[in-house]
Amino acid sequence: MRIGELAQRTGVSVPTIKYYTREGMLPAGERTSPNQVRYDESHVRRLKLIRAMLEVGGLSIAAVREVLVEVDTPGGTVHDMLGVAQLAVSRASAERGTAEERMLAEREVAELARRHGWNPAKAEKNPGWSMLVQIVTTYRDLGQGEMLVLLDRYAAAASELAAAELAVVGEMGSTDGKIEGVVLGTVLGDAAMAALRRIAQEDTSQRVAARAESA
């Protein structure tokens, strides 16, 4: 198909398609004559993947580019891709609290990891680890330490979900499909979990409010 049809099918404008190609995020089409370039289904799919990461996943263009460079590197494993996708969706945030508060929070996170059978040596290089240290420091700093009991519940749920997620990815046929599954699972999985938390929280809160009124 020509670039106009590609634009129409994917909802991505022609200038944006050209921009993605220049940036190496979309492979160039096949030049069939001096002023004609052909695109195929692989381009449709790639543009849809880019849109999903940008619009549903909320990633920056830079983060999407980083993920795609890795996806396009031959020989990458599913495990490698998970690391890249995780880094891309993880927002770096400024360090909070004093050195002592951070040390205490790090110890707390290490104990949490041990309780759930996670290998802390590995976990320390994981973006989730520093995010969690920030969160623990923040809860403590604001005197909301009661909420930390929830971390064990979250951790147990995360363990169960990770096993289910990896199982689904493992059953996918091709390596390309698996890699795309990991990218989408990481990027959209966070969004899906957040969305479901909103609905479940409102439903639960509504029941609690209704009970309080009728009491």
Add this chain to the structure above:
Amino acid sequence: MRIGELAQRTGVSVPTIKYYTREGMLPAGERTSPNQVRYDESHVRRLKLIRAMLEVGGLSIAAVREVLVEVDTPGGTVHDMLGVAQLAVSRASAERGTAEERMLAEREVAELARRHGWNPAKAEKNPGWSMLVQIVTTYRDLGQGEMLVLLDRYAAAASELAAAELAVVGEMGSTDGKIEGVVLGTVLGDAAMAALRRIAQEDTSQRVAARAESA
């Protein structure tokens, strides 16, 4: 304390403190003489809450302001606050897919809600609902419909976690504490869950990779 000490204790600069006050996010201090204003512990706490929402929760200034206006409105219930906090942390995203694809996705989400005993009439006004329709449309659009089986796992986990979260908030002493708990629980809870998912996913993926190597 004076504004300089307030800045030092909270890590928020004097010009930023003045900006937050002008914007109505921080109550003005008490003027004790023509050129001296006193601040107290409530100001320290409020600035820490603002920093947490901005830096750890990743909210925009506009979203933080919206939440705080609601927090400061007398007579707000914990259930009201949950709604406001949820809207603030939910990123609106462009509609995806054709009208037909969206209708199918909406039906799928409604069925999911019914399976988990959620009241769909309520849920439709919830930001999670439209986020989820986007996600379902995206998975289908990218031919990754296999991943949709995970939504039931996410939903079951979200239900369990919501009950635990509301229980923790319910046990908090003061209404102010409860409202702050809901705000932080919503804003930081998403981040905590995302962080724990990273660690659990890497741990699980590492085990799978290790088994594959030794096989």
